Amino acid sequence: MKNPKIPKPTIKRLAIYYRCLENKESAGIKKTSSKDLAESLGIKASQIRKDLSYFGEFGKRGVGYDIPKLMKSIKNILGLHRRWNVAIIGVGNLGSAIANYTGLEQNGFFIKAAFDKDKKKIGTQIAAGVLVYDIKELKKVCSEKNIEIAILSVPGKTAQKVADQLVETGIKGILNFTPIALQLPENIAVENVDFTVSLKALTYEIVSQYKEIYEVVEENNNNTEEQ
């Protein structure tokens, strides 16, 4: 990332704000404020103002934000002002679920191809208009279809090998659903989606809510003193 000052959580929150604004807009609402967004999302208003301040001054003090304008700005920031051609690599349950995920196209993500090595899957459609190609044709098909983003949903053990092949296709970014930390050239963007991480954040919230956490921390401090 060329601008190292912008924290990744800010970027993710921008995407969350955008979805919230979409909902408000489709309900016919034209104006919002950091306070209003805060209430809808359970994020502090000060956090929302801080996040948006990285990218310039949106809205006017005391007047709030014009929803269509703010949406347009966030769209531009996140690169959602244009179309992205996407390929799914690995057609298991997860790949199929993603291919059929509603809301991709409305956000500018168009799945143009899927790839698998399973001969039974090659030639079938996993979603309307999404054909499964032989993984051997990866470079050729990605080039023809001008694929810029790959969604990687292969088994972990083949993830790095397939990622290396993806790099050769000239792809720009990988959404990585495998549990492998991919080794990639610096110019390839990568986002890891690991829902066990979310599960662990969830159990943290549960145990901290039930105060078990304090015993744990105390115990840990005691151990340190003994060392």
Add this chain to the structure above:
Amino acid sequence: MKNPKIPKPTIKRLAIYYRCLENKESAGIKKTSSKDLAESLGIKASQIRKDLSYFGEFGKRGVGYDIPKLMKSIKNILGLHRRWNVAIIGVGNLGSAIANYTGLEQNGFFIKAAFDKDKKKIGTQIAAGVLVYDIKELKKVCSEKNIEIAILSVPGKTAQKVADQLVETGIKGILNFTPIALQLPENIAVENVDFTVSLKALTYEIVSQYKEIYEVVEENNNNTEEQ
């Protein structure tokens, strides 16, 4: 969350550190350092030290971390020192993918039941030992099986309704795969998994890498001045 000082990104990174430590441990490595972790993960060493400092003093200066000890501490912090009984609500492609996701049990997450309203799915197994029950039996089965966590993978339009039913079962947390911002009582933990948010973070990285971002920000600033 009872301790508001710990930022959510820290918690998620703890889960990421844990996975990295697991990999090192299974490769027979016994010691690590914030620098070593930083290199494996592409996260700054100072960030790692800061994250771990929330929970006490792990490791010794200049000596680094003892991997099994650090793993045990993170496990306790994240609530992974115990078993969690999990149910999957909504048996589409996504629900099936999750039920078959390897690595759940090794992290202490045991899928004990799945639920759907589709009569064709009820009574089948979506993974070894995971039976699909009628959603009408949600309260009864969750209580019998002592389910504490629900993975919600139903269509968005029924998400809130099902979430309300889940609250009544006495569940403690929901991993929400639907695009809906659920309204839940304060004592129910929730984590939202929305991979379009990750896709948007990815496109942000791509466009900022290709410098398109600077034009966008400049344009936005100009607009503001005109107002």
